[in-house]
Amino acid sequence: MRFRSLESRIVTLFLVLLIVVQLVGLAVIQRGIDSNARTAIAAELVNGGKVFARLMDQNAQNLRNGARLLARDTGFLAAIGNTDEGDRATIESALANHGRRIKASMTMLVSPERKVVASTSDAQAAGLEHMVVTMLDKAEESDGANGVAVVERMPYQIVVVPVKAPVTIGFVVMAFPLDERLARDMRETTALQTLLLTRDARGHWLPVASSWPPASVGTIMPQLQSMRSVPAGAVDLAIDGDRYSVRMTPIGEDDGHVAVAMLGRSIDEATAEYERLEHWLLGLTVAGIVICAVASVLTAKRIAQPLRQLAESARRLEQGDYKVDIASSRADEIGALANAFGSMRDGIAKREQEIKRLAYWDPLTNLPNRAQFLLKLNDSLGDAKKRGGSVYVLMMDLDRFKHVNDVMGHSFGDALLKLVAGRLQQLLANRRHQAYLARLGGDEFAVLLPGSDLGQAVVVASEILQALETPLSLEQQMVDIGAGIGIAGYPEHGVDGEELLGKTEVAMYTAKQRNDGAVVYEESIDEGSQQSLSLLTELRRAVENNELRLFVQPKITFSSGSVVGAEALVRWQHPVRGNVFPDQFIPFAEQTGFIRVLTQWVLERSAELCHALAQRGIHLKVSVNLSTRDLLDQDLPVKVAEIFMRHHVSPGAFCLEITESAIMDDPVRAQQTLERLHAMGCDLSIDDFGTGYSSLAYLKRLPVDELKIDKSFVLNMANDVGDAKIVRSTIDLGHNMGLRVVAEGVEDDAAWNILAEMGCDQGQGYFMSRPMPADQLAGWVENWRAPALAE
Missing domain, CATH: 3.30.450.20 (PAS domain)
Incomplete structure (x- = not known):
């Protein structure tokens, strides 16, 4: 029985309580015995003094009677x-x-x-x-x-x-x-020891007669010699190793000499009977402690044994054994605890089943999720390795699902995923070979084809694409949806489940980018993906390590030749690759969503530039490009306002440029974001106008202030009549809509003169200035001289 166990603590508690109670009882009894004994002895001594006085009177009366006879x-x-x-x-x-x-x-x-x-x-x-x-x-x-x-x-x-x-x-x-005869008579009459003493004027005591033996008298006298007077009450003396309570009674005084009778009673003798009672009580106490110890051990075992069983049951529950029997027939609190353990076991088992279901099954489609699919894939790979067979995996991502979700709502999107899952299950159930369908998350599905070869996998992918070509009917609406499918298999492309899924996913994203329907994994695809992943990591590091640089290209008015603005551009000063141009990382940033971080960085640096120029008395309108992902960010207006406030610049000092394709990707959300930005006071510009497929009616509703003609039309308009007509038409269209028109790609004086003749408002290009570091703009503006127009 371990000392720290509950059983030992119960036994220890019971024994300590019993021992403390018994010791306190014995102490009280001992104190009571001593008090009663002393009270009785004091009474005996008082009565003995009275008896001694009576004995003296009797002797005196006898003497008087004898003297009378003689007289x-x-x-x-x-x-x-x-x-x-x-x-x-x-x-x-x-x-x-x-x-x-x-x-x-x-x-x-x-x-x-x-x-x-x-x-x-x-x-x-x-x-x-x-x-x-x-x-x-x-x-x-x-x-x-x-x-x-x-x-x-x-x-x-x-x-x-x-x-x-x-x-x-x-x-x-x-x-x-007064001699020994009187002392013996007193001893026989009262059972009190008697010692007759005299004390001279100097305080010396002398024994006269005693009922004590002479040796006892020898131990008494040194103790009496220390007394300076006759004590009034009883005192304790040690006589022959025994304790006595003595009382001194003066019997006469003659010329300074005092005669005293000392009566004594043995305390040990008086308490002898009580001591025997104490021994009995002590024996009973020891017996009670032994009995209590045995009873405590039995009681502690009765309490602790079920608790140990419950602890063992809890350990088995911890190990996942939910079949352990915790039933108890006891009707006390331990029985209630056992029943609570049983209920807890059942509850934990049910919850664990639910957790497993949630962990390995998709609650929306009731299909296996990614974790369950990976377990099944690894099992199939193990079987294939043993048999020398093959395993193929198909992963698909639905096309235009995000658009459906944004327009129709998430509940509609969930219902659409259920329909897709049902159609795929029906398709795979009719196949002769085994196929295992799972939903990996979002609008991604995967199909496991154990024992299949590449040809069979391609056939299944083709059947899935064909099945998805038929529009889905949902809530009285027909939804046209497709998919991009990636294919990878063992042992050609990977030997591990995670590796195989990763390569299948790479192939799937390639299929979506190429719009090819189904793509089989190739090493060359993965190399591009690894480069993209490396580029994303380096881009994050570039922002953290301040490797990005802000460049600007001035914007000049054709009518006056004055500098009225500048377009903000980002450059990457890579520590190893050197200068990385925007064409190499901007498209990738847009695909990965990192473009939002770059836009935030450009806005911060542009606001700093605006503030610095204003302090030098130069007031220019800085143009910053916004991507599609920026427009879909509903918090963009708030972020922009915080930047303006932080750098103490006016929203009117900025012109935000948007491409036509960015607007048309999600017109509703784009228009909401643009309206909020325009309400703040920012100018808005349609960049690369003429290269997209936007509707003029839709553009008319946008809160736009500026049109920028794409440089592809400006570069050859001096030699190409068609480009010149497009530029002239765009300028007229913009003016008719109340917009200013800016031409990009002005690289020679011919283009400058033509645009000025056509009435274009502003221009930018190499003819005026190449993009320059932002800190050089102020000096360039101060030194700028407009070119003379041709006669």
């Missing part, structure tokens, strides 16, 4: 009345005999004049004379008196009785020693 004896009275020597001897003999009879240590006769007449011990009589004299008056009044005197540090009980005949003719005095 009333006729012969003794007669002897006192005579004063000759014979009667004196009789008196002494009577005193001695009577004193021995009652065990008095000294007997004497005192005259009414307070003089000792006779004595059985002259030494004691001399020691007691002073105290006896003080007792005579009380004895005469009360027919007797008693007290305690200390003679030579020994205590004596003194009795004085008057001798009357009928008047007082003397006093009989008897002394009774």
Whole structure:
């Protein structure tokens, strides 16, 4: 049983609680026993003091009775009345005999004049004379008196009785020693140890009589010598290794000497019975701890064992074993926990099934998705490697699907994908050879042809293209849709599933670019793709490393010859390839969508240029080209406004150029974007006008300010009458529509003169200036001189 386990903690908790409770109980009991024992001992000592006082009184009464007998004896009275020597001897003999009879240590006769007449011990009589004299008056009044005197540090009980005949003719005095007999009587009567002591004026204690053995008295006396006075209450003394509670009772005082009776009771003896009870309680405690430990272990096992089983079940659930039995017949909380585990197992199993379905199946078409298709492809490749067979993959991307999605909405697009999936399933189901259809994502589908050769794959691709030629009917609309299909197979093109899919995708994009329907993968195609991928990576690096440069080509008015604008152009200063011209990377940037990053860069640099020129007093309208992807970006107006605000330039300082093809790719969205840009204050220009297929009626609705005649018409118009007519017609058309007209490709003075004669507004070309770095424009403008027009 590990210490950190729940089972060990339960056992430890139970045992600690029991031990703490038992120890507290034992401590309380011990304290109670000690308190009760001391209370009882204190009561015994108090009662013992009373008994000792009563015993002293009884002895005194016995002495008084004996003294009265002597005082009333006729012969003794007669002897006192005579004063000759014979009667004196009789008196002494009577005193001695009577004193021995009652065990008095000294007997004497005192005259009414307070003089000792006779004595059985002259030494004691001399020691007691002073105290006896003080007792005579009380004895005469009360027919007797008693007290305690200390003679030579020994205590004596003194009795004085008057001798009357009928008047007082003397006093009989008897002394009774306080010795071991009194201590033994006290021990027998009260069971208390008794020690009679005297204390002189200097504070020295002297033992007189004791019921303790002499050796015990020897241990008592050093402890008493440290006491400077007689303690009022009980004190504890250590006697022969035993604890005693003692109480000192003063019994008399004579000329600075104090007689004391010390009564003692053994504390250990008094608590002996309680100690036996404590031993029983301790034994019961140990037995209770053992029983509790056994019960705790059993209880902990009963609690922990099901929990361990549940933990093991949880580990099996973690490993994916959902058949583990977690049923429990217990009706307590552990049973409820087991039932909750069972419900959790069922819920996890259902959710995992759903997750697997979502992970490997397309929820829209209920076809396998890319992950499931890749697993199936790898399995087919494994079988083909074992048998020496082949596997082919077809990947298709629908044509014009994005346009349908944008125009008709996503719900319409989803319904269209379901129809396409149904048509493909029906086509492949009727084939004799096995085919496996999947939707890879978006409008991309794939077909796995295990055991097929290239010829069969091409046939299937042809059948799919033919099936898609028939328009689809959806929501009372006929949708014409096609596809580009790529073909690749094992072992000709790849041995791995991912590799095969990648090459199939390369072939598919080639088919869409060429508009060839179906294309089989070739190495030359992949080399171009790798170059494109490398070019995209280098383009990103070019922006990050500031390898791009802004060039401009001035725009001149034919009427005045003044510089009114400049077209912004981008150049790439590659660290290895050198100067990379726009024709080499702009089309690729448009295909990949990176053109938006380039447009953002050109707008930023152009705004900087505009601001710098304005500070030098040069105000030009900068033209920037927008691509198709730029026009489809609904956030473009916001981005442009942020750039203008950041560089403190006016929107009127910019003319945004758009090609006809860019507008016609998605006219609705393009028009929305252009209207927002025009509302900001930007001029708009149709670039390369005359090379596209735009409708004049549609162009009329656009918020356009300028037409740019494509340079292909301008370059040869001096020698080609047809080009000249097109240029003249375009200039007239633009003016009739209220637009300014700009001619590109002005490369000689002949073109300059012709365009000026035709009334063209502005021109740009090598005749005026080649594209130059943006930082050279200000100097060029200041040095520009317009060419003279021909007469």
